[in-house]
Amino acid sequence: MSIIVNGSAGELPDDPRVSLLDYLREHSGLHGTKKGCDQGACRACTVLADGERILACLALAVQYEGRSVTTIEGLTEAGSLHPLQRAFIASDGFQCGYCTPGQICSAVGMAREVSRGVPSYVTGDLSAETVRLGRDELRERMSGNLCRCGAYNGVVAAIADTYAPGTNAMEAAE
Numbered sequence: 709m710s711i712i713v714n715g716s717a718g719e720l721p722d723d724p725r726v727s728l729l730d731y732l733r734e735h736s737g738l739h740g741t742k743k744g745c746d747q748g749a750c751r752a753c754t755v756l757a758d759g760e761r762i763l764a765c766l767a768l769a770v771q772y773e774g775r776s777v778t779t780i781e782g783l784t785e786a787g788s789l790h791p792l793q794r795a796f797i798a799s800d801g802f803q804c805g806y807c808t809p810g811q812i813c814s815a816v817g818m819a820r821e822v823s824r825g826v827p828s829y830v831t832g833d834l835s836a837e838t839v840r841l842g843r844d845e846l847r848e849r850m851s852g853n854l855c856r857c858g859a860y861n862g863v864v865a866a867i868a869d870t871y872a873p874g875t876n877a878m879e880a881a882e
């Protein structure tokens with residue numbers, strides 16, 4: 709049984725009880741994905757599975773046999789930071805940084821959901837084919853990613869600068 713992590717195939721553990729989060733951190737040495745609550749409440753463990761954001765602490769590694777998982781380490785391209793990583797630095801989108809890998813992976817997945825027209829709780833027109841990533845949409849879609857340092861203004865500004873350049877970042881961060 710194998711799984712593809714950041715483009716490389718790896719062997720899944722024999723023990724089917726191993727979570728995807730523990731597989732990434734303990735078996736694959738990818739410590740960028742963080743363990744916060746380990747029970748689905750903080751989203752520090754967010755990774756991308758075939759482009760969809762998931763909580764690695766609530767997933768079993770064996771569930772992702774043959775699937776492609778991307779962690780924060782896999783977002784860089786040819787040694788360069790992902791544009792959203794650069795925006796987090798420019799916008800002071802972190803303090804201790806513990807939630808940051810989850811924030812960034814979640815935002816990458818969130819942007820794909822918006823581009824596909826997937827509605828959120830605050831989307832007004834559920835029949836619309838396109839969704840504008842305005843202030844309320846951004847805040848609602850990222851609301852589950854908790855930051856104990858309270859760096860939310862910078863987080864929102866970084867995401868707005870990257871995925872909603874027409875949105876005033878300060879307005880989005882209010």
Ligand code: FES
Pocket residue numbers: 742743744745746747748749750751752753754763764765766
């Ligand atoms: S560690 Fe997975 S949601 Fe908190």
Ligand code: FES
Pocket residue numbers: 801802803804805806807808854855856857858859
């Ligand atoms: S930057 Fe410290 S928890 Fe978010």
